[in-house]
Amino acid sequence: MNFAGKTAVVTGGSRGIGRAICEELARGGANVVLCYAGRAEAAQETVTACEDLGAKALAVQCNVADEAQVKALMDAAVKEFGRIDILVNNAGVTRDGLVMMMKEADFDAVIDTNLKGTFLCMKAVSRIMMKQRYGRIVNLSSVVGLRGNAGQVNYAASKAGVVGMTKSLAKELASRGVTVNAVAPGFIETDMTAAMPQAAKDAMMPTIPMQRLGAPEDVAKAVAFLASDEAAYVTGQVLAVDGGMAM
Ligand code: NDP
Secondary structure: OOOOOOEEEEEOOOOHHHHHHHHHHHHOOOEEEEEEOOOHHHHHHHHHHHHHOOOOEEEEEOOOOOHHHHHHHHHHHHHHHOOOOEEEEOOOOOOOOOOOOOOHHHHHHHHHHHHHHHHHHHHHHHHHHHHHOOEEEEEEOOHHHHHOOOOOHHHHHHHHHHHHHHHHHHHHHHHHOEEEEEEEEOOEOOHHHHOOOHHHHHHHHHHOOOOOOEOHHHHHHHHHHHOOHHHOOOOOOEEEEOOOOOO
């Protein structure tokens, strides 16, 4: 994929899938602006990895659930690189628990970051991309948003909501050269899934037709396609990257 001259903003780019996305876009020549919640060192490692690939990169601390911080993030990207061509809404959290035990704060925290954060970032770049008559927005949903999962009512709601927002904004921006798509990963090996008990991981394996966990790079390749010029006639779609889980 060729992203030369393009600027990408990737939320949650300090670790896991987000870092792999930053590296994939950097490999194609994009300027990369990544945001992170609190792990400055990890974010700096991503910056270095992008620079090692020959790209320019900038890390900005930003809570995506805070509109003022999101505006500051996008302002920083425009100040540094002059435009925003690609937005990847990747920042996400889990606060798992059965519904009877789930605290209101755990529901709100997941919705705030995963759903409201995606909304705020899409809102912040929409005007910029409309003016440019060019843009690529890629949102991270999940197999859980498509199929549900016991213990993840909050997370499933946020990721199903991301699908609804993706299709709605795709319709709003289609005539302006801006595409909006989602990727729905299955079970990917990152810090998020490392926290799961081994028994839960073992139980998951038979539900994956490919019988292996995904790597962050598997997701990054799909995101890069949807962020590329080659995907110009693809909008409002949800691409599952899950080894066949959600078939
Ligand atoms: P990780 O837990 O490994 O990384 C999460 C990233 O999000 C970090 O960069 C973190 O920053 C950042 N982040 C968290 N909260 C905020 C916030 N409020 N504002 C800004 N940044 C924030 O997650 P994964 O790489 O596993 O997941 C990435 C995305 O993919 C998420 O949206 C997730 O829901 C989705 N996904 C993951 C799957 C998986 O199996 N791993 C499956 C399906 C979907 P910091 O490092 O500073 O904490």
